[in-house]
Amino acid sequence: MKLIKMLSYVVAGLLASAGASASPLVNGDFSTGDLSGWTSNGSVNVIDWGFNTTGSALTGDLFAGLGTDVPTTLTETFHLDAGDTFTGQAQWIGWDYLPNNDYGSVSIVDDTTTNSTTLFSGDIATYGDFGSSAVNSFQFIAPTTGDYTITAAVANAGDNSSPSELQVANFAVTAVPVPSAFWLFGTVLAGFAAGKRRFGNAE
Structure with a gap:
């Protein structure tokens, strides 16, 4: 009986831990039409005419303009379990020219x-005067369990005019599959329970 209880506690704890990480990211695809779940600083909006053509078709749009080397930012902190995969997309849109090397990153x-x-970076030097990147998809696999912070940022360089732009979309987390060992514990537990019943009936 003690062994059965111990196994049941282990299984319940492991499964509860796995389930707790199911939705660690809030409004990653901007499907609410606003910045719910996010913290922004500067000119950040949700638009429906950006590059995004999948998912919710909504895009986070950041413009520089807070000052030279002062980034406009969009951030969110969320939980990842080891092995979880974070994915997203970004595009650099330059509205300036060298030597004003505006820059942005995720x-x-x-x-x-x-x-x-x-996960992504762009600047005037890389994509040219008034140049844009292709839409870039990226992923990150969490090496350890804990809290992580995603930051999208764009800033003017050299001056504070002709602010460049960074668009982001489709942030999502794919949870690591529940290990088969969890289900093995459940199978063992069921076997013990069945054996206990048979033994009791035999008496």
Whole structure:
């Protein structure tokens, strides 16, 4: 009986832990039509005429303009379990020319270790005067369980006129599949329970 109880606690705990990570990201596709779940600074809007043609067809649109090297930002902190995959899309749209090397990026930070990973970046030097990138898709697999912060940012450089633009869309998290070991515990537990019943009936 003690072993059965122990197994039941293990299974319940593991399954509850797996289920808790099902929806760690809020409004990643901007389907609410606004920035619910996000924190923004500067000119950030949700538009329906951006590059996005999949999912909710809504796009987060950031414009520089807060000052030289002062980024407009869009951020959200959420939980990932080790092995979870974070995905998204971004496009750089330059509205300036060299030597004013406006720049933008999408990055994710592990809030525990402060390790930062750049998922996308663009600037005038890379894509040319008034140039744009293609729509870039990216993914990040969480190395450890914990909280992570996604940040999209764009800034003017050299001056604070002709602000460049960064568009982002379709942020999503795919949870790591529940390990087969979880179900093995359940099978063992069921076997013990069935054996216990048969033994009791035999008495």
